[in-house]
Structures are given as C-alpha cells and as structure tokens.
Amino acid sequence: xxxxxxxxxxxxxxxxxxxxxxxxxxxxxxxxxxxxxxxxxxxxxxxxxxxxxxxxxxxxxxxxxxxxxxxxxxxxxxxxxxxxxxxxxxxxxxxxxxxxxxxxxxxxxxxxxxxxxxxxxxxxxxxxxxxxxxxxxxxxxxxxxxxxxxxxxxxxxxxxxxxxxxxxxxxxxxxxxxxxxxxxxxxxxxxxxxxxxxxxxxxxxxxxxxxxxxx
Amino acid sequence: xxxxxxxxxxxxxxxxxxxxxxxxxxxxxxxxxxxxxxxxxxxxxxxxxxxxxxxxxxxxxxxxxxxxxxxxxxxxxxxxxxxxxxxxxxxxxxxxxxxxxxxxxxxxxxxxxxxxxxxxxxxxxxxxxxxxxxxxxxxxxxxxxxxxxxxxxxxxxxxxxxxxxxxxxxxxxxxxxxxxxxxxxxxxxxxxxxxxxxxxxxxxxxxxxxxxxxxxxxxxxxxxxxxxxxxxxxxxxxxxxxxxx
Numbered sequence: 001x002x003x004x005x006x007x008x009x010x011x012x013x014x015x016x017x018x019x020x021x022x023x024x025x026x027x028x029x030x031x032x033x034x035x036x037x038x039x040x041x042x043x044x045x046x047x048x049x050x051x052x053x054x055x056x057x058x059x060x061x062x063x064x065x066x067x068x069x070x071x072x073x074x075x076x077x078x079x080x081x082x083x084x085x086x087x088x089x090x091x092x093x094x095x096x097x098x099x100x101x102x103x104x105x106x107x108x109x110x111x112x113x114x115x116x117x118x119x120x121x122x123x124x125x126x127x128x129x130x131x132x133x134x135x136x137x138x139x140x141x142x143x144x145x146x147x148x149x150x151x152x153x154x155x156x157x158x159x160x161x162x163x164x165x166x167x168x169x170x171x172x173x174x175x176x177x178x179x180x181x182x183x184x185x186x187x188x189x190x191x192x193x194x195x196x197x198x199x200x201x202x203x204x205x206x207x208x209x210x211x212x213x214x215x
Numbered sequence: 216x217x218x219x220x221x222x223x224x225x226x227x228x229x230x231x232x233x234x235x236x237x238x239x240x241x242x243x244x245x246x247x248x249x250x251x252x253x254x255x256x257x258x259x260x261x262x263x264x265x266x267x268x269x270x271x272x273x274x275x276x277x278x279x280x281x282x283x284x285x286x287x288x289x290x291x292x293x294x295x296x297x298x299x300x301x302x303x304x305x306x307x308x309x310x311x312x313x314x315x316x317x318x319x320x321x322x323x324x325x326x327x328x329x330x331x332x333x334x335x336x337x338x339x340x341x342x343x344x345x346x347x348x349x350x351x352x353x354x355x356x357x358x359x360x361x362x363x364x365x366x367x368x369x370x371x372x373x374x375x376x377x378x379x380x381x382x383x384x385x386x387x388x389x390x391x392x393x394x395x396x397x398x399x400x401x402x403x404x405x406x407x408x409x410x411x412x413x414x415x416x417x418x419x420x421x422x423x424x425x426x427x428x429x430x431x432x433x434x435x436x437x438x439x440x441x442x443x444x445x446x447x448x449x450x451x452x453x454x455x456x457x458x459x460x
Contacts, residue, residue: 117270118307122321122373123297132324136311 006184007191010175017171018192024085024157024167028092029100029150035093036100043105054101061098067159069095074163088160096153103149107141108134140211147204151197168192218245220282221377221408222267227276229262236262238432240276244377247406251419251440254429255455260412263429264379267410268301281376297325300370304382306362308354308369315341315350318369326373333372340368344398360391364398371402378402380411416460420444428452 042054061069073091078084111134119129161170172189176182222244229237236259244250252260265271267278272287279285285295309317318340319333341347344364354362363383370378380399384392396418403409403422413419419426419440426443428436428451436443436452444460447453 112307114303114305114307115309118301118303118309119321120293121268121270121296121299121301121303122369123293123325124321125293128324132320133309137309140311 003184003187006175007188010171010185010188013175014168014171014188014192017166017168018196020165021154021157021167021169022196024088024092024160024165025150025154028089028157029096029153031089031093032096032100032153033146035097036102036104039097039101040104040108043101044108058098058101061095066095066156067162070159070163084163084165088157088163088165092153092157092160095156096149099149099152100146103142103145104138107138107145110141111137143204143208143211147201147208150200150204154196154200155193218247220244221246221248221280222410223277223279224263224267225277225279227263227266227278228274229259229266229271230274236432237266237273240434242427242434242437244408244410246376246408248424249403249407249409249422250411250425250427251423252410252412252427252429253414253416253419253455254435258429259432260427260429261381264301264381264410264412267377268296268299268379270301293325297373298376300373300375300378302363302366302370302378302380302383304385306354306359306366306386308362308366310354313351313353314346314357314365317354317365318372321369322372337368337372340371341365343371343401344368345394358391359387360394363387363395367395367398367402377408377410380409380413382412382414384413384415414459416444416456428455430455 039054039057042050045051070088070091073094074084074087077087077090082090115133115137116129119133120126124132157167158169160167161173164170166174168189172185173182175185175188179185220243222242224240224242227237227240228235238259240259240263242250242263252263254260262271266273269285269287269292277284280295280298285292309320312320315334315337318337319330322328322333322336323330338347338350341350344367346361346364346368349357349361349365354365357365367378367383383399384395387395392415396415399409399411399418400422411418411423421440423440425438426440427434428443428447428449430451436447436449438448442448443452444456447456
C-alpha cells in the first residue's frame with residue numbers, strides 16, 4: 001500500500017519525466033534513422049574509402065560505452081552553446097545511428113537481386129530503382145528490428161540522467177535519495193518504462209500490419 | 216522482302232572468373248523474328264540473353280541494337296533497356312505494388328508519361344494478357360502463371376522493340392505453362408521480335424522462326440525448327456534432343 005501511495009503521490013513528476021524520456025528517444029531515433037540510412041549506403045557503395053568510413057564509425061560506436069559517448073557529446077557540444085537537451089539527443093542519435101545502419105544494410109541486402117535487375121531491365125537508373133523498388137521493401141523488413149532498436153534506445157536514454165537531464169530514471173533516483181528509499185521508486189519507474197514499451201510495441205505492431213497488406 | 220536487323224551480336228565472349236561461358240557468339244536477329252535458344256543447363260544461353268540486356272557485361276565482342284553499337288560505358292544504357300524488354304524465370308514482380316502499379320511504374324518514372332495515360336495503357340495490357348480483374352491485387356495473391364503474364368505486361372508497357380524471355384515457364388507448375396505460352400504466341404503473331412531461352416521444345420517447334428542450339432558456350436547449330444528438331448546436322452544436337460524429347 002505504501003508503494004501505491006508513493007506511486008499516486010509522485011505521478012505528476014514521473015509523467016513529466018516520461019514525457020522527456022519519450023522526447024529524447026523519439027527525436028534521437030528519428031535523427032538516427034537518417035544517419036543509419038546514410039552509413040548503410042556508404043557500406044553498400046562498393047567504394048572502399050566510403051566503406052571504411054562507415055566501418056570506422058560503427059567500430060567506434062560499438063567499441064565504446066554509451067555513457068562515454070553521451071559525456072563526450074555533452075561536454076563537446078555544450079561548449080559550443082548547444083543545449084543540454086540537444087547534446088544528449090545528438091549523442092543518442094550518434095549511438096543508435098550505427099546500429100540502425102547495420103539494420104538497413106542487412107535489410108537492403110536481403111532484397112532479392114532480381115528486384116534490382118527487374119528495375120534496371122525496365123530502364124530505371126540505379127538511384128531510381130533503389131528509391132522506388134529496393135528501399136520501400138527494405139524499409140518494411142526493417143520495421144521489426146527498428147522497433148526493437150527503439151525500445152533499446154528508450155531504455156538507454158536513462159543514461160541522460162548522468163548529465164542531469166530530469167528524465168524518468170533521474171526522477172526515480174532523486175525521489176529515492178530524498179526519501180532514503182530507492183527500492184520503492186525504482187519499482188515505480190520500472191512500471192513507467194513498461195508502460196512506454198508496451199504502448200510502443202502496440203504501435204509498431206499496428207504499423208507492421210498496415211505495411212504488410214501486400215503479403 | 217528482307218526485314219531490318221534488330222539485334223546483331225559478333226564475337227561475343229564472356230567469362231565468370233576462369234569459367235568461359237560464351238565463346239565467340241555470332242547471332243543476327245531480324246525484326247519480327249522469334250528465336251528460341253535451346254541447350255542444356257550451363258550451356259550459356261541465359262548468359263547470352265543477359266548480355267543483350269547488359270545485366271551481364273560482355274568481355275569482348277560487339278552488340279548492335281537497331282543498327283547502333285551498344286557499349287556498357289559509352290551510351291545511356293537505360294535508353295537501351297527501355298527498348299529491350301525482359302521477362303525473368305522467377306518473374307521478379309515488385310511485391311509492394313499492385314498488379315497495375317507494377318505495370319505503370321516504369322512508364323511513369325522512366326518514360327515520364329502521365330499517370331492517367333499510363334493507367335489506361337496498363338489496363339489495356341492487362342486485358343491483353345487476360346488479367347483485367349486482377350489490377351488491384353498484390354502479386355503474392357497470384358498464381359505463377361498469372362505472375363508471369365503480369366511480368367510480360369510490365370515489360371510490354373515500355374513498348375520495347377525486342378522482348379527477351381529467360382526460361383519464362385521453368386518456374387511454373389506444369390498446368391500453368393500453357394497460359395504463359397499462349398500469351399507469348401499471341402505476341403509472336405503480332406510481330407514482336409522475341410528471343411526466348413526455353414526448355415519448351417513444343418513451343419520452339421511451333422512458334423520459333425529459327426532455333427539456336429547452344430552447347431558449352433558455343434552455338435552448335437542454327438536453323439529452322441523443322442530441320443533442327445527432325446533432322447539435326449550435328450551429333451551433339453541430336454544427343455541433346457534425344458535426351459529431352
């Protein structure tokens with residue numbers, strides 16, 4: 001009962017934290033999709049220096065902890081007068097872009113070679129065939145792993161609390177330390193994360209269904 | 216009356232690594248000719264067809280299309296491909312587009328004709344291949360034979376001068392082969408220039424103006440289907456025909 005009381009008492013603050021968590025995730029993943037698309041194309045460009053560039057980017061992201069990336073972006077970008085919010089968003093976008101690049105590379109390469117040949121045999125340029133034939137199919141296949149990546153990004157955004165963003169996790173630890181009771185508030189914040197993930201999973205399933213009318 | 220030459224191939228060579236798949240191929244196809252390429256798997260007939268469309272790039276030799284020499288690098292390949300329609304063994308319809316969208320995609324985005332006009336022509340083509348009732352259906356809902364007829368309509372939508380068929384019935388259930396061959400026969404009657412890689416000897420006999428037998432990357436025998444099928448000059452042609460007929 002104590003837990004429920006704490007939950008009810010704190011919900012306005014947690015809801016604000018949830019909104020910020022959602023904003024951080026949504027904006028950064030949105031940007032990461034474009035970063036991912038860009039590097040996916042570098043990787044399949046068949047131009048060695050461009051492939052190396054993409055490999056280097058993915059190597060750096062995969063090889064360093066996200067919290068380090070967030071701090072580097074935070075100290076680097078705030079010194080350029082970029083806001084705390086945007087420095088975290090760009091840090092998360094930089095991070096997720098690498099994973100999304102790999103998702104897109106995989107789904108683009110999974111499209112049957114015959115699709116490109118059919119497009120080319122109809123007189124399409126390489127670019128047109130990518131835009132009209134390959135990418136729409138690759139995007140559809142990318143939806144499940146992208147949804148997965150979004151959920152990972154949602155939970156990873158808790159690291160923004162390290163630089164003082166008052167998102168969900170930070171709300172929980174602040175209440176925890178003020179009340180000398182971490183357990184209660186961590187169990188509360190877990191519920192908020194579960195709700196966010198649940199809403200998002202339903203949304204992804206809906207989009208997948210809409211996109212698969214042709215199958 | 217001699218017809219103008221549509222496709223001319225001289226001394227065409229193609230290797231995949233150390234595998235020499237086309238050896239000094241010479242072939243001349245005139246307007247309205249229907250040519251069937253026959254031969255065992257691996258004889259190079261599909262590769263020859265794909266070279267004509269530059270889906271495979273030749274190593275040496277010349278390919279002339281309607282009197283113009285075509286090089287992969289020197290001219291706008293896409294313009295050539297607009298004139299040369301291709302039908303694949305595995306259809307390669309665009310699964311994310313409806314039947315009609317499949318057909319009008321290239322006319323709208325490559326030829327830049329208006330959408331209304333493209334739809335009108337697309338519907339006419341669908342009527343021609345007998346699939347008017349399927350225009351809003353996605354390819355996944357079609358049978359193999361219907362898919363291939365849509366693929367033929369899609370290629371025809373670009374108003375090509377030559378149609379290439381790469382084993383168009385090989386992926387079909389036997390009972391669906393007939394509908395596709397009937398569509399092709401109709402095209403032949405209308406005077407379309409066609410180069411067909413096929414294992415359908417009945418079709419070759421009935422529709423082809425002449426037949427090319429390939430073996431091991433070379434053209435072994437060329438002739439009227441009567442002669443090639445009933446009275447082959449070469450022993451290898453005879454052996455092949457004995458094995459398939």
